[in-house]
Amino acid sequence: MSDSTPPQAKKIPTERTHHGDTFVDSYEWLREKDSAEVIEHLHAENAYAEAITASQQPLREAIFSEIRHRTVETDLSVPSRRGQSWYFTRTIEGEQHAIYCRVPVGRDSWTPPQVQAGVALAGEETFFDTNAEAARHPFYQLGGMSLNAAGTLLAYSEDTSGDELYTLRFRDLSSGVNLPEEVEGVHGGPVLEPTGQRAYYMVADAAWRPHRLYMHTLGTHAEQDRLILEITDEQLWTGVGLSADKRELVIISGNSEYDESRILDVTDPEAQPVLLISAERRILHSIDPIEVDGERLLLITHNQAGPNNALSVTTADELAAQTRAETSTERPREQPLDLGTLVLPHEETVKLEGVTITAAQVIVAARRDTVESVQLLSLDLLRAVREGAAPVLTSTLPGPDFEDELYTCAVIAAEYEAPLFRVAYESWLTPTRIYDIDHASASPLLRRETPVNDVDLEAYCATRIWAPSGDTRADGSEITIPVTVLHHRDVSADGTNPALVYGYGSYEMSMDPSFGIPRLSLLDRGIVFAIAHVRGGGELGRGWYEDGKKLNKINTFTDFIAATDHLVELGWADPSRIAALGGSAGGLLMGAVANLAPEKYVAILAQVPFVDNLTSILDPELPLSALEWEEWGNPITDPEVYRYMKSYAPYENVREVAYPAIAAVTSLNDTRVLYVEPAKWVQVLREHQRGEAPVVMKIEMDGGHGGASGRYESWKERAWDYAFLAHHLGASESRR
Incomplete structure (x- = not known):
């Protein structure tokens, strides 16, 4: 087989039967990651992708060069004070990763020192050189870092394969030498309590769900680590973090619909977690301890008063007493949980995202009309409400x-x-x-x-349009989709423009405004870059999310197509020159759109695409599958959910049509969306392709869900993606 011939995987029919429906999967055997035959097939896919896209290599090199030229490679962060040191990072030209530095405060000041590229500050110390650590491995990623209050001990976790299994290590910053103890198989990053005597970390189960919380005592072997908590509910994902004053560990176990919360006193090595709100309450919430006038309180951001959240204040004792009473009597929870005094009530037009606690005031994160910003809740106002004053609307709080x-x-x-x-x-x-x-x-x-080097930012424009979805609300008003349109100032809505439409639309994640240097390479080629803020995201509050999940999921896909059509109607896009881009759950969106409206796009690029979602979610033993039931529904127990998911699952709905050029980009060690999903998908796409456009898969053999490690490798991946899209849009030449 030559590299220019599509790799053909053998067919081994495997039957999957649920709710009276049998699906025959000929390529499920590609899941055998340790099979030499599978690895050989994946290498063949890479060779084919390279052969088919070889003509795009000059364009890839050009885009990579543009990204690198515009990026200030020798760069630094603004120093941030912690204790008696200023902490900051440097990046060096030619190096892939950041270098972590610090310098003594010198005087009691909160004005950060002026750091210059290539010039060391007096007393500057490099306490962690990621490049030196990464040099020994083909892949390297930090899971997290944590310092003790004195700044003498660093706990960090590292992944050297891309599978998100981290090793926890400890470094004595006075000597720069790692301690001999380490902990294997950690999930994410560690948390050091202020004295540095104890570190807390999570371990995931076989389904990649963080479910066990351990405490490691410095100076002991990992086998002696104390199991603090184990969450057996397979639908709960557990995360931990220190309270703002670092006295308690806040433990949240939850999913997209409800949470369970606990606190742990980290000043006491024998303390046990205290259950505050149980999962049985089905309240989506977060907990933030705060001390006011010597009284220990809890601020609770919750959806008990409405889907866009409210803020209440209570105490841990009051919450824990209710939960203990419910547990001991096993009585039905007929009455709403008493969450204390309402501080910020629910608002229909404002989504309360959460709070940050300081000794001076409470910083509130809130979203209105898609925009998230910060607003300020004074402690005086909090006192007044707790003493009987009326609640205050979030929308009335001051802010910058x-x-x-x-x-x-x-x-x-x-x-x-x-x-x-x-x-x-x-x-x-x-x-x-x-x-x-x-x-x-x-x-x-x-x-x-x-x-940013050599960029006239005035040469680009951003505008917001609203696309009709074709749906109406209960009151009869039309549902419209926010779409962000980015373009070069020389581009006008004259109906001749190549356009790239990007979307995600899951997990209540918002595609918020963000600056991206790589995107400029597309705008300079006359491409209109549109972000479709489809239902399933969180841009317009909780309701926008709920209208694009579970049995409403198809709204995500039809919104994307409606946004595409509106771009054409307004003249922003030439209907014969439109491409689509999305990753992970956005890759599922790409697969669904390819099946629903292949004629509308000349190219589709799906990054780590979740395209065999029904197979994955039907198997609770696969990584993260059980956690997905709250997002998509449970097709194992619910035949309606099964039928609904089967109606849109990209892998199972490929049909005999002329598909556009499709590229699936993935990583071998991705634990979130397994490589097998795009590997199977491209096989059936090729079988059903009735057009001439190619279908390729590019797989990073040393990467994880985020692709290869290091900024240069990341730029190369972005250049590959953008070159593929620009090539098929007929927009390879830069106008600069």
């Missing part, structure tokens, strides 16, 4: 003002006792800016804007 219409503003640092907090701000055409915001004045002070 920014000039852009569409932007993202999020808290990135808020030390508990600091007089200020830090946010990251960006828009579609504004590189990330770092602002410090004084608690007293709420005035943003610009600390840094990410530099």
Whole structure:
């Protein structure tokens, strides 16, 4: 077989029967990851993809060069104070990863030192060089870092294969030498309590669900680690984090529809977790401990008062007492849980995303008209409400003002006792800016804007349009889909433009404004880049998400097609030159759109695509499958869910039509969307292809869900993707 011939996997029919329906899968055997035959087939897929796209190599090199040229490679972060040190990162030209540095504060100041590229500060120390650690491995990714309060001990976790199984290590920062102890098989990053005597970490089960919380005592062997908690409910994913004042570990076990919460006193090595709100309550919530006037309180962001969340204040004792009473009597939970005093009530037009606690005030993250920003809740106002004053609407809270219409503003640092907090701000055409915001004045002070080489940002435009979905609400009003349109200023809505439509639409994840250097290479080629904010995302509140999940999932796909049609109607896109892009659950979107409307697109690129979703979710032993039931429904027990999912599952609905050029991009060690899904998908696509367009799969043999490690490898992957799309759009030449 030559490299220019599509690899043909052998057929071994496997039957899958549920609810009286039998599906015959000829390519399920490709799941055998350890099979030499499977690996040989995957290498053949890579060879075929390279042969078919060989003519795109100059375009790939051009886009990669543009990304690299525009990126300030020798770059640094704004120092952030913790204790008596300023912490920051440097990136060096030619190096793949960041270098973690720190310098003594020197004086009691919250004004960060001015760091220059290539110039060391007085007393500067490199406490972790990721490049040196990564040099010994084909793949390297940090799972997380945690420092003790004194800054003398670093706990970190690293993945050297891409399978997201991390090894926890400890480094004595006074000597720079790792301690001999380590913990294998950790999920994610560690949490050190302030003294550094104990570290907390999660371990995942066979289905890749973090379910066990352990405590490691420094100076002991991992076999002696204490099991703090085990969550047996296969539908709950557990995460942990320290409270703002670092006195308690907040433990949340949940999914997309409800949570279970606990707190653990980290000052006591013998403490047991205290259950606050049980999963049986079916409340989606988060818990944030706060101390006001010497009283230990809990702020609860929850959906008990409405889908867009409210904020209440209570105590741990009050919550735990209710939960103990319910558990001991096993009585039905007929009455709503008493969550204490309502502080911020539910609003139909504002989604309360969560809060950040400081000693000065509470920082509220809220979303209105797709835009997420921060607003400020004073402790005086919190006191007043707790003492009997009326609740306050989130929409009336003060906050910093920014000039852009569409932007993202999020808290990135808020030390508990600091007089200020830090946010990251960006828009579609504004590189990330770092602002410090004084608690007293709420005035943003610009600390840094990410530099970009040789770019006139005034040459690009961002606008918002609203596409009719064809659906109406209960009140008869039309449901419209927000679509962001990015383009070069020389491009007008004249009906001649190549266009790329991007979408995701799952898990209530919002495609918020963000600046991307690689995207500029497409805009410079006259391509209109449109982001379809389809149902299933969180841009317009909880209802927008719920209208695109479970038995409403098809709305995600039809919204994407409706957005595409509207771009044509407004003249932003030439109907013969439109491509589509999406990854992971957005890859499922790509597969569904390819089946529903293949004639509307000349090319589709699906990154780590979840295209065999019904097979995966029917097998609770596969990674993360049981957790997906709250997003898609449970097709194992519910025949209606099974039939609904089968009606749109991309792998099972491929039909004999002329498909556009399709590229599936994946990684061998991805544990979230297994490589076998796109491997099977491209086989059936080729079998049913009635057009001339190619169907290829490119697989990273050393990567995980995020692809290869290192920024240069990431740029190369993006250049491959964009070159594939630009080539098929007939837009290879830059206008710069």
